[in-house]
Amino acid sequence: MRGLHQLPASGAAVVAHAAGDLRIEDVILTAPARDESVVEVCYGGICGSDLHYWLHGAAGESILRAPLVLGHEISGTVIRAAADGTGPVAGTPVAVHPATPGPGAARYPADRPNLSPGCTYLGSAARFPHTDGAFSRYVNLPARMLRALPGGLSLRTAALIEPASVAWHAVSRAGDVSGKTALVIGSGPIGALAAAVLKRAGAGRIVAVDMHARPLEIAAAVGADEVLAASDAEAIAAVEADVVIESSGNHHGLASAIQGAARGGTVVMVGLLPTGPQPVLISLAITRELELKGSFRFNDEIDDVIAALADGTLFVDPVITHEYPVEAALEAFGVARNSAESGKVLLDFSPAAAE
Known part of the structure; x- marks a missing residue:
């Protein structure tokens, strides 16, 4: 992990440009908003929606209209806490709840924000401008999305927290x-x-x-x-x-x-x-x-999943079958596409993974 006060200027990211056009690019890290933390991503799990953007330029009715940083199944470490004092402190390992409920007074059950119209999700082209994801070595994320990981819960296993939720x-x-x-x-x-x-x-x-x-x-x-x-x-x-x-x-x-x-x-x-x-x-x-x-996405179940993984009552490790450095993302996506041979395929964003 980098020094907690020295922020990087950019980092490798996985970007979908169009159907069949997936690139590993160096993406500039902009200055975070006051309610955003800077996270050094360690692992990212490839989801079916990521595959659809790569293969078809769309996931259902969410159609690519501009380059999109993919990824919403993320674990990493906070390297700068949000300036407004919210969220985990620097040095905290975290998982990510990638949803932002939609604004306004549209009718839906108050206890089910996953159903809110206008809800956005990391790595989604459902709206324009698109909502970039977190398949990037460094990313700014709203502090409210971050969930601190208990001691003993590895970042590798934590990459399964979003799909397990x-x-x-x-x-x-x-x-x-x-x-x-x-x-x-x-x-x-x-x-x-x-x-x-x-x-x-x-x-x-x-x-x-x-x-x-x-x-x-x-x-x-x-x-x-x-x-x-x-x-x-x-x-x-x-x-x-x-x-x-x-x-x-x-x-x-x-x-x-x-x-x-x-x-x-x-x-x-x-x-x-x-x-x-x-x-x-x-x-x-x-x-x-x-x-x-x-059944669509999830709400606060993420907190139950984290607790169950930490106390060992939820066993999921065999679901992870492959792991690739981000520089080999094209190969990783190809393996993830083959459901006969792979389970969850992880991208490793740590610099050591490329060595």
């Missing part, structure tokens, strides 16, 4: 899962993390589903009791799960989720399907009186 929020949408049978459709990073959260929450039986063997191995390592191939429709239907977490993000997975749910069960949809109409087995959901619930 998404999974925690999804499981919480299902209510009390203690002793219940849970089915996870799609065992990529979010699905595997959901299996880990379900395990911690006391689910009686956890069944994970995926198209590939490697994600199923990871899901089993963090909490799944059984694994099934996505092609085995009969076995999935036979699970009769009280709770289903749909994290595949496609209509085939949603069909499996509905078919695998017990009558009167709950299906939580955390995998983001493509925009526009989607085929859904809605008649089956009606006749079985299933509860279909959406």
Whole structure:
């Protein structure tokens, strides 16, 4: 870590310019606002949205209109505290809550700011000017976004805090899962993390589903009791799960989720399907009186995730499968794209990683 009072002028960053145009650039660190802390980023996890900006120049309806610094799954160390006295002091290891609730009086539940219209997220092209992310060696971040890490919680594991919070929020949408049978459709990073959260929450039986063997191995390592191939429709239907977490993000997975749910069960949809109409087995959901619930990002669950990681009750380390220095970001994105062989792929922003 650099001296706590000497700020760098610039640092390497991962910038999406257009579909297929991902660059590692030297980005100038501007003077922080009074409520901003300067963070030296250590690790960043590559998310599906980052891949979409690289591959398609868009993530859903969020279309690139200008170069965008990617990244919102971040851990690092504060090298200058906010001038207004808020947030962690210099030298504090931190995770990041990347959301900024939208302003104004638009109607949404007061205790669910993730649903606020106009909410922005680090590394998002949902609005213009875009909201730059934190795949940068040094970044200015609002102090309110920072969460101090307890002693013993490594920055490497802390890179999973943001996606684990998404999974925690999804499981919480299902209510009390203690002793219940849970089915996870799609065992990529979010699905595997959901299996880990379900395990911690006391689910009686956890069944994970995926198209590939490697994600199923990871899901089993963090909490799944059984694994099934996505092609085995009969076995999935036979699970009769009280709770289903749909994290595949496609209509085939949603069909499996509905078919695998017990009558009167709950299906939580955390995998983001493509925009526009989607085929859904809605008649089956009606006749079985299933509860279909959406799950979008998270709120204060991040604090629960940090506490559970620190006390060891939430085990997630096997979800991380690859690690690359930021200078090899193009290779890292290529590996992250291959869901058959990778779980969570991390970028290491520390200067030592490039040596």
